[in-house]
Amino acid sequence: MLLRCSLVPALLFFASVSKGATLRSRTLPHDFEPVQAAPADMMLTLVIGLQSTDREGLLAVLGEVSHPASPKYGQHLSKAAVARFVAPTSQGQAAVASWLASHNITPVATSPSGESWRIQVPVVAANALLNAEYTEFVHKPSNSTTVRTLSYALPEDVEDYVRFIYPTTQFHSPMRRRGPIFEVAASPKARRTEATSDVPPSCAHKITPSCLQALYNITASPATAAGNEIAVSAFGSEVANKTDLRLFLREERPDIWNATFGEEAIDAGKLVGVGTSEANLDTQYTVGIASRVPTRFVSVGWQNDDEIFGFMDIIDHFLQEDRPPPVLTTSYGFDETEWEGQHDAEVVRFLCDAYAQLGTRGTTVIFSSGDGGVAGGSFNPDQRCDSGSFVPGFPSTCPFVTSVGATEGINPERAAPYSSGGFSNIFPRPAWQDSAVRAYLGAVKADPAYGELDGRFNASGRAFPDVAVQGTDYAVYVAGKARLARGTSAAAPVFASMIGLLNDERLKEGKSTLGWVNPLFYYAAEEEGRHGGLRVFNDVSDGRNPGCGTRGFPAVKGWDAVTGLGTPDYERLRNLAMGY
Numbered sequence: 001m002l003l004r005c006s007l008v009p010a011l012l013f014f015a016s017v018s019k020g021a022t023l024r025s026r027t028l029p030h031d032f033e034p035v036q037a038a039p040a041d042m043m044l045t046l047v048i049g050l051q052s053t054d055r056e057g058l059l060a061v062l063g064e065v066s067h068p069a070s071p072k073y074g075q076h077l078s079k080a081a082v083a084r085f086v087a088p089t090s091q092g093q094a095a096v097a098s099w100l101a102s103h104n105i106t107p108v109a110t111s112p113s114g115e116s117w118r119i120q121v122p123v124v125a126a127n128a129l130l131n132a133e134y135t136e137f138v139h140k141p142s143n144s145t146t147v148r149t150l151s152y153a154l155p156e157d158v159e160d161y162v163r164f165i166y167p168t169t170q171f172h173s174p175m176r177r178r179g180p181i182f183e184v185a186a187s188p189k190a191r192r193t194e195a196t197s198d199v200p201p202s203c204a205h206k207i208t209p210s211c212l213q214a215l216y217n218i219t220a221s222p223a224t225a226a227g228n229e230i231a232v233s234a235f236g237s238e239v240a241n242k243t244d245l246r247l248f249l250r251e252e253r254p255d256i257w258n259a260t261f262g263e264e265a266i267d268a269g270k271l272v273g274v275g276t277s278e279a280n281l282d283t284q285y286t287v288g289i290a291s292r293v294p295t296r297f298v299s300v301g302w303q304n305d306d307e308i309f310g311f312m313d314i315i316d317h318f319l320q321e322d323r324p325p326p327v328l329t330t331s332y333g334f335d336e337t338e339w340e341g342q343h344d345a346e347v348v349r350f351l352c353d354a355y356a357q358l359g360t361r362g363t364t365v366i367f368s369s370g371d372g373g374v375a376g377g378s379f380n381p382d383q384r385c386d387s388g389s390f391v392p393g394f395p396s397t398c399p400f401v402t403s404v405g406a407t408e409g410i411n412p413e414r415a416a417p418y419s420s421g422g423f424s425n426i427f428p429r430p431a432w433q434d435s436a437v438r439a440y441l442g443a444v445k446a447d448p449a450y451g452e453l454d455g456r457f458n459a460s461g462r463a464f465p466d467v468a469v470q471g472t473d474y475a476v477y478v479a480g481k482a483r484l485a486r487g488t489s490a491a492a493p494v495f496a497s498m499i500g501l502l503n504d505e506r507l508k509e510g511k512s513t514l515g516w517v518n519p520l521f522y523y524a525a526e527e528e529g530r531h532g533g534l535r536v537f538n539d540v541s542d543g544r545n546p547g548c549g550t551r552g553f554p555a556v557k558g559w560d561a562v563t564g565l566g567t568p569d570y571e572r573l574r575n576l577a578m579g580y
Contacts (some may be wrong), residue, residue: 002455010030011398015512022159023131025151026169030386031140038134038147040124047312048107048117049163049350050088050096058085058353062360062400066516067432068523068580072511076362079112086113086357092161098511103129105534111354112320114482116312121525123147130154132168164346166308172338174307199410200413206473206484208252209288209297212494215410218501218570222256222292225507229294230262231318231325232282232493232502234269235310235332240283240297241275244477248284251482252475259287261295262560267313269480270300274479278331282493288496293504296325307334308347311395315354320535324358326513329366329496331489335376336394336426337387345426352427359516365401366496368488369393369465370420374456375547377420385548390422390457397424402517403464404492405563406471407540413567414555415543416471417489423560424461432519435526436559437463443556452550466518468540468563498570502577514577524576525558525565536576537566 028034052058064072093114100107103125123134138145152168203211213220234240249257251460263271263282279297286295298317300310308524318324339348350504357364370377374533376391385391396403406416423429429437441459444450469491476485503513514520524536540563545552553561 001429008068017545022152022156023153024169024449026151026341026344028137029171031173031339032146032171033140034138035136035138036144038136039125040375042123042147044121044123044126044147044167046119046121046126046168047098047110047164047166048119049346050092050115050117051161051163052086052115052353053089054085055353058082058360059154059356060518061085062356063519065360067519068469068561073580074515076512076515078358079319079361079452080359082319082360083113086115088115088161089196095158099155100129105129113314113357116316116350116519126178129163132233137171139173139349144174146171162396163350166344166347167306169341170308170339170344170347172308172334173238180368187509193424200557203410206475208475209285209346210252210510212289216498216500216568216570217572220255220291221500223504224288224292225504227323227326228500228507228513228548229296229325229330230286230290230327230496231296231298232279232286232496233298233300233314233330233332235277235300235307235327236280237270237430238276238299239270239273240279240299241273241479244275244280244480245284245287247480248475249288253288253360256287256292259292261287261297263297263299265315266298266300267310270301271299277476277478277483277485278337278489280328281474284332284476284496285474285490286432286495286500289494290500293497293500311351312354315358316352318363319354319357322494322568324361324363326362326515327364327366327496327500328358329493330395331368331392331492333367333370333377333395335435336392336424337376337389337527338396339394340425348398348426349507351395352400353394355398356400356516358567359400362513362515363516364496364499364517366492366499366511367395367401367403369396369403369405371418371489372488373418373422373545373547374420374550374552388456388548390548390557392422392424392425392461396420397427397462399427399430399518400516401464402466402495403564404469404487404495405465406488406491407468407543407567408470408564412542413538413544415468415560415562417543417546418486419465419468419471419545419562421465421545421564422465423457423459423463423561425458429462432522433463433559435524440556440559440561444540444553447554449551449554453553456548456550463559463561465562465564466521467495467565468567469536469563470567479546495499495568498568498573501570502573505574506577509578511578520576520580531575536572537568539566
């Protein structure tokens with residue numbers, strides 16, 4: 001593509017700033033090049049994220065309802081109760097509304113608590129509103145174009161009320177789903193295993209629901225509790241096909257051969273067509289493992305031509321519901337490194353806070369950790385480490401989601417080499433994982449390969465993944481044919497299904513859904529270390545997650561940055577979950 005850089009005016013990089021305005025700016029990332037000034041009549045949709053009335057209060061309540069030692073454990077909040085923490089102050093709303101009105105712009109609140117506003121304006125109006133110079137840029141690796149500005153400014157009287165405006169200075173590559181990578185089903189490779197009477201011999205060649213049930217002691221009893229559900233999110237043009245699901249269940253779960261899923265579209269998401277890999281994998285292993293826990297497939301389209309809008313819209317959609325789904329699983333994400341600028345990071349912090357809202361409502365939010373080892377979300381781990389630093393993946397780095405890595409092999413399980421894990425550069429390490437992570441950092445410093453790791457990660461950041469599940473050689477039906485898939489995108493829906501089954505057990509006993517599970521899991525691990533208490537997870541201490549020209553982090557006893565706390569045992573998880 002011929003780049004017309006000479007046509008971009010010099011003031012693109014040094015937009016004038018009105019007196020009393022506060023400038024927010026950044027340098028241009030090396031993967032992007034300017035093409036030309038954005039057409040004046042091009043319409044832009046902008047999100048204005050407003051400061052909440054009491055964000056810290058919301059997070060304090062989330063901790064209380066999610067920590068098993070708290071007397072308020074499980075006492076999740078209503079939509080109205082969450083809104084009292086999250087809604088902007090009346091002063092903030094008035095100031096921002098007045099500023100927009102002075103430019104003849106009327107906003108629309110898109111989040112149920114009113115902390116997210118949207119406006120639709122032509123480029124000429126956006127430039128005037130923000131003292132910006134919106135420009136067309138090309139992302140060189142993908143040859144895709146995007147419209148951004150390298151700087152914008154807010155009046156002093158609204159600066160304190162606005163967390164971010166998007167899109168402005170945020171440059172990111174197109175979103176990558178977390179796999180899966182497909183192989184030919186007719187000739188799977190045998191995987192390293194030792195004999196075990198509990199796991200079928202065929203599991204050495206492919207993973208099926210019966211393999212997972214045997215390996216992780218997952219119940220096959222049908223769920224019966226009312227009010228339970230697992231939501232499976234998909235983005236872009238992914239389609240979950242019910243004919244493929246029926247073929248899969250007749251082969252792998254004939255006892256529930258007629259189970260199915262509901263479906264819903266957001267932002268013109270796609271619900272009809274030939275089944276696609278990710279959507280089929282996710283629905284086949286939620287319906288196939290969760291044994292009649294209701295499953296809802298939610299397809300998010302590219303109506304707004306920007307993936308971040310889809311991430312915001314699906315969360316706003318669930319938060320709008322009086323009873324959001326108790327479990328949400330997602331196999332998509334971004335490289336966190338693309339959001340580390342001072343103001344750009346507020347976008348992912350805002351999304352992370354939205355996941356916290358779901359946690360206070362009783363939803364377990366689950367994300368696959370990524371498939372590029374320490375190099376991020378891609379199966380090509382050595383291509384995107386230009387700075388030399390490892391590449392953590394968002395939303396897995398958000399402390400309010402549960403990040404799922406991958407293992408392979410049966411007896412013993414070992415870390416899958418593609419399983420992404422590491423440490424956030426945006427979110428600090430939370431107290432509930434401090435003990436586990438400090439122990440790991442001590443072990444890593446004694447590792448023979450530590451010289452390759454030193455200086456490449458933020459040791460004080462939120463560490464991920466939290467747990468791991470088998471991720472290699474999953475049997476999946478796509479377009480009527482059996483295939484094999486691998487990736488953390490296979491692991492996440494299985495773990496989500498286990499949480500769904502645990503919710504079934506709790507709801508039948510009159511208990512709440514589990515909600516945000518991280519404090520519970522790390523508390524159990526810490527108690528095990530202190531007092532030899534209940535061992536909930538199967539330790540995985542073999543393997544690494546290479547990338548960026550290094551051998552990556554090692555799996556060790558206890559928590560590690562490849563498999564988290566380890567792989568789950570359903571019966572032990574059940575004993576833990578039913579004890580509070």
